[in-house]
Amino acid sequence: xxxxxxxxxxxxxxxxxxxxxxxxxxxxxxxxxxxxxxxxxxxxxxxxxxxxxxxxxxxxxxxxxxxxxxxxxxxxxxxxxxxxxxxxxxxxxxxxxxxxxxxxxxxxxxxxxxxxxxxxxxxxxxxxxxxxxxxxxxxxxxxxxxxxxxxxxxxxxxxxxxxxxxxxxxxxxxxxxxxxxxxxxxxxxxxxxxxxxxxxxxxxxxxxxxxxxxxxxxxxxxxxxxxxxxxxxxxxxxxxxxxxxxxxxxxxxxxxxxxxxxxxxxxxxxxxxxxxxxxxxxxxxxxxxxxxxxxxxxxxxxxxxxxxxxxxxxxxxxxxxxxxxxxxxxxxxxxxxxxxxxxxxxxxxxxxxxxxxxxxxxxxxxxxxxxxxxxxxxxxxxxxxxxxxxxxxxxxxxxxxxxxxxxxxxxxxxxxxxxxxxxxxxxxxxxxxxxxxxxxxxxxxxxxxxxxxxx
Numbered sequence: 001x002x003x004x005x006x007x008x009x010x011x012x013x014x015x016x017x018x019x020x021x022x023x024x025x026x027x028x029x030x031x032x033x034x035x036x037x038x039x040x041x042x043x044x045x046x047x048x049x050x051x052x053x054x055x056x057x058x059x060x061x062x063x064x065x066x067x068x069x070x071x072x073x074x075x076x077x078x079x080x081x082x083x084x085x086x087x088x089x090x091x092x093x094x095x096x097x098x099x100x101x102x103x104x105x106x107x108x109x110x111x112x113x114x115x116x117x118x119x120x121x122x123x124x125x126x127x128x129x130x131x132x133x134x135x136x137x138x139x140x141x142x143x144x145x146x147x148x149x150x151x152x153x154x155x156x157x158x159x160x161x162x163x164x165x166x167x168x169x170x171x172x173x174x175x176x177x178x179x180x181x182x183x184x185x186x187x188x189x190x191x192x193x194x195x196x197x198x199x200x201x202x203x204x205x206x207x208x209x210x211x212x213x214x215x216x217x218x219x220x221x222x223x224x225x226x227x228x229x230x231x232x233x234x235x236x237x238x239x240x241x242x243x244x245x246x247x248x249x250x251x252x253x254x255x256x257x258x259x260x261x262x263x264x265x266x267x268x269x270x271x272x273x274x275x276x277x278x279x280x281x282x283x284x285x286x287x288x289x290x291x292x293x294x295x296x297x298x299x300x301x302x303x304x305x306x307x308x309x310x311x312x313x314x315x316x317x318x319x320x321x322x323x324x325x326x327x328x329x330x331x332x333x334x335x336x337x338x339x340x341x342x343x344x345x346x347x348x349x350x351x352x353x354x355x356x357x358x359x360x361x362x363x364x365x366x367x368x369x370x371x372x373x374x375x376x377x378x379x380x381x382x383x384x385x386x387x388x389x390x391x392x393x394x395x396x397x398x399x400x401x402x403x404x405x406x407x408x409x410x411x412x413x414x415x416x417x418x419x420x421x422x423x424x425x426x427x428x429x430x431x432x433x434x435x436x437x438x439x440x441x442x443x444x445x446x447x448x449x450x451x452x453x454x455x
Contacts, residue, residue: 084257
């Protein structure tokens with residue numbers, strides 16, 4: 001008998017090679033090539049080109065109907081915010097996060113809420129039906145109309161979807177599925193890629209919304225080939241410390257809504273509950289203002305949030321440390337150099353620690369001004385005034401650049417009772433905001449002078 005042809009696929013990047021190599025020729029990773037069965041060619045010679053010639057009709061862009069897609073709320077307001085308003089028929093959502101963070105809990109709650117308005121199916125490959133039922137009882141969910149299937153073979157799952165005809169389906173998780181067409185083990189690059197492609201095709205042709213649960217690596221990235229994130233419509237990341245009761249769901253990719261939106265949840269005995277005012281959990285509850293604390297108005301997607309930035313400057317040794325939690329460490333080193341060169345505040349022989357309260361991760365440069373003012377406050381040992389907020393990007397020349405949507409940030413701060421703001425000059429409001437005194441600055445030394453005058 002002729003031996004089946006095989007290829008070697010990299011589990012890191014999905015690249016293929018005709019023979020085994022110690023180093024992947026595509027991404028350079030070592031010992032990542034795994035043997036898989038080669039897929040048969042779709043056709044050859046003249047017939048192959050004839051099949052390619054029968055293409056779909058081409059339409060003019062201006063003539064294509066551009067109506068907004070219909071959305072169905074999931075019953076979880078914070079999840080709907082991240083999804084862009086709700087689920088879309090035929091959409092494919094990939095959600096990843098650390099083990100035990102609450103992915104299955106959130107999706108089980110969403111499935112139960114959606115079951116009252118559409119047919120739903122929960123496919124579990126990691127737990128039995130009894131375990132799902134126990135979780136539902138613990139969360140207080142009735143689940144009278146929730147259909148559950150415990151299966152990991154792709155062909156059987158596709159047959160079940162065809163028989164049940166659900167409008168919403170959860171696959172928990174994509175790394176546990178396998179297809180009989182491939183000989184590799186579940187979780188391999190080839191299996192994950194093939195199973196995700198087949199499920200995506202089923203969602204697009206049948207109009208069923210499919211949610212794929214994905215494992216993450218120890219570095220925090222989604223496990224499997226990168227193509228997994230490319231073929232889905234929405235990619236969500238579950239963030240948060242398992243020792244904390246608060247969880248963040250962040251949209252990294254969304255073809256039907258804005259990216260970088262976040263939903264804030266609190267883990268309770270009855271499951272995950274949405275937090276309507278997330279600023280309250282990211283602000284410390286000091287009785288009196290303390291040195292080294294500055295409140296930042298950050299923007300996550302379309303939502304302005306108030307986050308407290310804490311800094312501690314202490315005498316260091318011959319090699320002072322720069323440590324940041326929730327902020328970019330390299331950017332912290334750059335800001336310290338700007339503070340020394342343009343504002344005359346030297347921290348070269350000091351240990352500098354910066355932390356974003358509540359475990360939130362801040363990536364936007366609008367946090368620069370708040371970080372520098374918190375460092376200056378800790379170094380002087382003088383707290384910033386009560387009700388003080390700041391935001392703005394700081395450049396290497398010492399200029400304070402505007403932040404996007406500054407008016408919404410200021411209005412959110414005024415709504416929560418803050419009374420003093422130091423902002424870039426370009427973000428100064430044209431009309432006064434009731435209860436808020438705004439100090440507009442153009443350079444970092446001006447901001448330092450304003451703060452010294454206030455304290």
